[in-house]
Amino acid sequence: MTITLPNHLVLVDDQMIEDAADTMRVEIPGIDPPHAHECLPLSQDRLPVKGAEPAMWCVAAHGGAGATTLAAQLAPVGDTGGVWPAHRDQSPYCVIVTRATVGGFKATNRLLRQYVCGLAGNVRVLAVVVIQASPKKPSKEIQRARALVEPIGNYAWEVIDIPFIDDYLNHTPDELALWTPGEEEEEKKKKQRHINLADRVPDRIESVGEQLMDLFTTDLSSKE
DSSP: OOOOOOTTEEOOOHHHHHHHHHHHHHHSTTOOOOOGGGSOOEEOSOOOOSSSOOSEEEEESSTTSSHHHHHHHBTTEEEOSSSEEOOTTSOOEEEEEEESSHHHHHHHHHHHHHHHTTOSTTOEEEEEEEEOSSSSOOOHHHHHHGGGGSOBTTBOOEEEEEOOOGGGGGOOGGGSOOBOTTOOOGGGGSOOSSOOTTTOOOHHHHHHHHHHHHHHHHHHHHTO
């Protein structure tokens, strides 16, 4: 069975992998590009958005990472739907989202290697957001695997943690409240142990939004 991809999607092929491997042997010895089938495609078409154009994008490292849920709560952030954004009129800034599992960290490492090897177009990865998969303390295996998402060579990004919030299991992304930078909320001043995710965004998610916007504005300023 032959799978035909939309014309706007660009796949990484074996020749691109080989060329990238030759470059990386000089720039960052010991770092190899992922296999072609492990790479995310690049979208040359504009990615669909609701409302204002995003300042940055959530890129899911794997299925169930939580990228769509996170993007649904942060007004400046869009969801790529499992591709790298490559359209010249849209933001190149990306946030990779993963669950804190061994498989999640391995999948994230493949995307990070795709990025540092120059196989993700002109994107700029600002951060890796790690969403805890359980309220329990991560196992030793998961703690060791976390090293796979740390910065590589001269490429830097923040690693940001989000705790496990079980109430997300009771909501779909379109039901969640939306955080906007600079928005003042009276409810934010109240220390509530339990909140309704449809009414307001958890403090931790708001702080992640603020941190991502700081990274975004700092990187923009460095290019002026």
